[in-house]
Amino acid sequence: SQQGEEDPQALSIQEGENATMNCSYKTSINNLQWYRQNSGRGLVHLILIRSNEREKHSGRLRVTLDTSKKSSSLLITASRAADTASYFCATDVSGYALNFGKGTSLLVTP
Amino acid sequence: DAGVIQSPRHEVTEMGQEVTLRCKPISGHNSLFWYRQTMMRGLELLIYFNNNVPIDDSGMPEDRFSAKMPNASFSTLKIQPSEPRDSAVYFCASSSWTGDSPLHFGNGTRLTVT
Numbered sequence: 001s002q003q004g005e006e007d008p009q010a011l012s013i014q015e016g017e018n019a020t021m022n023c024s025y026k027t028s029i030n031n032l033q034w035y036r037q038n039s040g041r042g043l044v045h046l047i048l049i050r051s052n053e054r055e056k057h058s059g060r061l062r063v064t065l066d067t068s069k070k071s072s073s074l075l076i077t078a079s080r081a082a083d084t085a086s087y088f089c090a091t092d093v094s095g096y097a098l099n100f101g102k103g104t105s106l107l108v109t110p
Numbered sequence: 111d112a113g114v115i116q117s118p119r120h121e122v123t124e125m126g127q128e129v130t131l132r133c134k135p136i137s138g139h140n141s142l143f144w145y146r147q148t149m150m151r152g153l154e155l156l157i158y159f160n161n162n163v164p165i166d167d168s169g170m171p172e173d174r175f176s177a178k179m180p181n182a183s184f185s186t187l188k189i190q191p192s193e194p195r196d197s198a199v200y201f202c203a204s205s206s207w208t209g210d211s212p213l214h215f216g217n218g219t220r221l222t223v224t
Contacts (some may be wrong), residue, residue, distance in 0.1 A: 013190075031210060033212060040217070041217050041218075042114070042201055042215030042216050042217045042218055043201070043213070043215045044154075044205075044215070045212035045213065045214070046213060048210060050210070074185075088153070090213075094206055095167065096141065096158060096160065096164075097143065097158050097166065097167075098155075098213060099155070099156050100145075100153035101151060101152065102152035103152065
């Protein structure tokens, strides 16, 4: 069953700009994860934020979590052409499996 | 670390034929997942194995789908008989599931049923 829903569905920016993607979900979660998928490849884990955390950083990535609003955001700073990909949020509600949204397609142009 | 290995990468078959997708998880991982990805429905969890035992198969669409994990290093997803609506990308993922462990995905099998 689908839990997370990303917004926007598609985003086009220029290199050097920041990209922000949002995720909303419906039920209580144990943690929320963000994944990236390049065309024709599998998903790659980017970052995990636990339900008791509000913000997390990893390199150029910043993730926030607001459990009262059941929402999360992923910020990619100083974007590069290589960041072009689809980005998915995934929620852990069961303790063993992840439910994925449909993703945000990010295009970064030089 | 070779990652999760799936085969074949592409499969084209005719309606009614049997299809078998294969997966080799990362060594040492005790959890294995099969997902299906389509434009319309996104990523759907089909089945989850823990220590080679199927724990949750509620996502398997119907009896035409079956999955096995005979040992810790191999799993199969079989569709018999296949139908055009089964066309999708099928992903296998593994993890050392401790609650906070990420999933490691293979590169998927793109299935086309004509």
